[in-house]
Amino acid sequence: MTTPEPRARPRWLNDDEMRAWLAYRRMRLLLSAEINRDLAQDAGLSEADYDVLSNLTTTDDRRRLSELAARMQWSKSRLSHHITRMEQRGLVRREEVDGDARGSFVVLTPQGRRTIEQAAPGHVASVRRHLMDRLTPEQIRVLGEIGDVVLGPLEDRGHDPED
Amino acid sequence: MTTPEPRARPRWLNDDEMRAWLAYRRMRLLLSAEINRDLAQDAGLSEADYDVLSNLTTTDDRRRLSELAARMQWSKSRLSHHITRMEQRGLVRREEVDGDARGSFVVLTPQGRRTIEQAAPGHVASVRRHLMDRLTPEQIRVLGEIGDVVLGPLEDRGHDPED
């Protein structure tokens, strides 16, 4: 309230910055909605489901819950809840870990594997249709750059999505 | 399942495309979390709250619910729920519309106005700190461009976020 300088003269966003900020926010809202819609319609999956499944396709189709959470940058709590729901739909199941009675594996079921394999081509097509095929190679490159610059500081010392 | 061509040879994402796609998704997850955290901490608002309030600051600090929903590209249902919650916190209130008994205005309360005015400088600073000040003018320009290209088709003939 009384801190004099920080609040004093805010440097507002200029036109380009405002345009970029709105672009980012609208994409978060509309682009995500569109891609999620496609995914739900032709595979019955949410984007979150798709992510879990695709991060689970490895040599043996299983990962420790913590490892999976860290990899996806989800909180363990979020993942635990989500796994519970996916378990009820038969897409994954939990399994005990030998040698660490606290731990649990998340394992892709055959149905889960079938589902992700059938969903993948359509999902890629959807990402292409709504995003990639509208951008020039240069724009795609810059988008990647932006991610590196913005996410670098957050992924390191950032406030982890830990519980 | 048996449609031969569309599913046949999916054009997977190349390296730059994958990098851009991951960048977009990680930003959606981490950048949003960071900016929301700041906003919650120093103004007690969610990003959604902030948006509603800032879209409500006009000459007379009021808008029709539908108009506000369209402007924000929210569904009327979402907005109605959210307004109910903000109403309970004293940030906005509903008011009847003369001449259309179905309608209702959403009106900024004095407390709502104070809140947004106090929150704005810190929020801008947060957007700068986490995003804008990390980007070159060129990157900012391209991000705006990307928004135009991607959102154009969605905002027009897109599946409206209507109820």
Next chain:
DNA sequence: GTTCAGTTGGTGACGTGTCAACAAGTCTGC
């Protein structure tokens, strides 16, 4: 061995967003 700090994962309560259904009101054409 025992202690104790740290880790792993789960849980319940809560705020949020979506979807489908709905009531009430308005508008159009006749």
Next chain:
DNA sequence: GCAGACTTGTTGACACGTCACCAACTGAAC
């Protein structure tokens, strides 16, 4: 004026994510 179509906004059920908390377990120091 009135039937039928459309609009406005609300609601309830549900899926999701966060937060705070917890129980069970592990591992290192002593």
